Amino acid sequence: MKRIIISLICFLFFQFSYGQTVKPVSSPTNKSADPVPTSHFTNVNGIKLHYVTCGNGPAVILLHGWPFTWMEWKPVMIQLAKAGYTAIAPDLRGMGDSEISDSGYSKINIAEDIHQLVQQLNLKDIHLVGIDIGMMVAYAYTVKHQDEVKQLVLGESLIPGFGLEELTNPATGGYWHFGFHAQADLAAMLTAGKEAAYLNPMYDLMSPDKHIDPAVRAEYIRQYSKPGAMKGGFQHYATLIQDGKDNRSNFKTQLTIPVLVLNGEKGIPSKQTFDCVAKVASNVEYGIVPNSGHALGEDNPVWYTNRLVQFFNK
Template identity: 50%
Template sequence: MTRQSFSTTTCLGKQSSLLEEDVITTPPPGGPVAGLPGFTHRYAEVNGVRLHHVVGGSGPAVLLVHGWPFTWTGWRPTMPPLAAAGFTVIAPDLRGSGDSGKPAGRYTKRDEAEDLHHLVAHLGFTEVDLVGTDIGSMVAHAYAAAHPTEVRRLVLSEAALPGFGLERLMDVAAGGSWHFGFHAQVDLAEMLTAGREDAYLDGFWSMMTAGRMTPAHREELLRAYRAPGGMRGGFEHYATLVEDGRAARAAARLEMPVLVLNGEHGLPQRILLDGAREAATDVRADVVPGSAHTIGTDNPGWLAERLADFFHGSGA
């Protein structure tokens, strides 16, 4: 058992500090989430994988999909105000991540999307509002492309979409990022980072959070990524990106409303926005004030209010 301290938001736009809470290293099924009243840890066997997820609130379902190198905890401060706005908030760990199963083999975005589609059905919902960030945006796009009539509205953030711009970011010869190719070599990446997880991940966390990650959040993420298969599971999200792009290009354009969000100090918005406009017919955009790449933790009050307005149809 470890000691953790988190800060969260209890109502739209208002932040409150939480006392230290005991956090059990492996969350028990049905157990309360420390520091998040009304939210529980759950597990579901879906699509051949055991998915850990956190659920709270009531009303229409909102599915929050995390990126790398994070887990569901990247949404933690945004979840209470979003639930208070009248939604059932579902934050899963993707396969290979956090406390979810880490099956062998490649993970296409369509595979990961099907995990989440089965999870939503398991929880009794036939429709969902989807929010993705980073790798989670790629999964959310695949979900919407595969099940367009079951996604009310889609939010994509802090990413580029396979098939719609990501390939430019992966091309180091054109100034793209080296890490896509390195992570895609799963065996090599796992071998070279074994026992050095903190040294490798700290650079990403520092850049993505603008140095604002709390020590408690860092330790929780290190617990997840130091666990057996934790780093490998994270790298598996990268191994199929070229295949994911081909699948995305073959899909029909999305017809549901799409909102593109980027942090004010996060990734440049243009590549995601241009890609979304290729992939969907009804696209609008906004910027999360003061936020870096980690929009779920950096300005949770603003984000929850903006999402609620979009999902209720009262905001552009």
Template identity: 40%
Template sequence: MSQNNKLFDEVLIDDVILNHHTILVNDIKLHYVIAGSGDPLVLLHGWPQTWYAWKHVIPALAEHYTVIAPDLRGFGDSDKPAGGFDKKTLADDIYKLVHKLGFEQIYLVGHDIGGMVAYAYAAEHPEDVRKLVLMDLLLPGVGLEEVMDVSKGGYWHFGWHMVRDLPEALISGRERIYLSHFFRELSYNPNAISDEDIDEYVRCYSSPGALRCGFETYRTLLADGEQNKKYATQKLQMPVQAYGGQNSAGDMLYQSLLTVADNVSSKVIEGCGHYIPEERPDVFVQELITFLNK
């Protein structure tokens, strides 16, 4: 694999050209990567990642689809505004990006925070999402609160990231130490995400405002939960596929999705932790194409 992190250049990964662009939506510039041709397939990353989380799977998917992998508002090389980090607003950014590119109906995939955004997109525009894929997350208001509760064995970082200003102040200048903890601890194989990969994420999260923006996506989670409860009054009707890493969410996502969607299937990815597209890219591509072609 050869690549170039320089923004807006063409990047060659596994002999597939990935084109970098920016586009103005909702008064901010979003950076996105696009490759391939065919029906549009939108990939939404989580925290602490960027579009780069999909680098291993884009080449194979681009043989079948027009793959669009944006940096969410506040992430990567997209603008870092003061607000707009609730998942409904983040979803609207992506909706406008898709339509500015000339597409309407899409296949939509989201991982982690990106999965929360993908659900909001599908709930707001169910007629425009042909199939929805959510990976290794729980939705706010629909199960996430349990894993946010440290007193019941939940993950500590949810509450910590919600604290205003303090995480940014303590982590600034130590981004590599902080991000590496999550990549190593939440992966089945702690070497699946390479030092080169971490270099790229550190580059992005060390830029001015990046830590704050990332944490703002956590600071809206309780409000996102209230919004999702409203969405859940009308269940999604499109096919929904849930993926969970064997050593991470497993089938927890499937159980929670049954309350918000009628047509849900699930797959646990063996030998995998939280970062499915990077830990098991070949398995993910095969599973995704099979689901989309059903």
């Protein structure tokens, strides 16, 4: 009985503290097939960028993390399209089918990649969503172009310069891989030919209940096994110290647009993410994605999308 009471108290705490009551998204009543994402290429900021679109309506830009590609958003894109949105998911520079450049991996510069895509597509009042590395890029984008972002959704990371450094320090319980990946050339050399052996434990850790479709996991490994692809991913870590300096230098005042922060129930420590975002934004909602690890869009895409749409409709 004591255990039941404690569980009920915890449930009610998250319901009222983090707004966990989520209404299902409305969708057409017919049984037509799911919307099909469409692949595109364009030139932005000196590179060839791959991006995928799905649906028709207000634009939602979805920025993925490592070791993923746009495909981590596919289940969410389909749900967003059904709810009346245009979902747009780029492969970040150096990952997926986007060009692997030799340089240009600062989060400010990657945000410029995305900004030029937004300009090319003539988008206004975007909903910007980022997790992991994508969260860092989404923040950098919004700092520079807050007038273009209607709402911002972040999760499963911390912002360089505002708490990420603690998360990357193994001596204080942080994650070891940040330092390893930051040595991009060395890390790429040591993982060459061993991509699956290196990445599969990462996917197991990031989706502890193994919600990532095996075919999708195989596609991730295929993408990261291409020549230069592991280094392309690692380059995002090599710039983190500079990213922190850039963010602190560019910080003038807190973001005032609506911000939603969602972490997985089994993802990275949520309090650290929540405290981090509270330093840089003043109008923030927080939530926990149930039955989810780090891979929010694949572990619980329906709940996650429902929460996005609820936020977007405010």
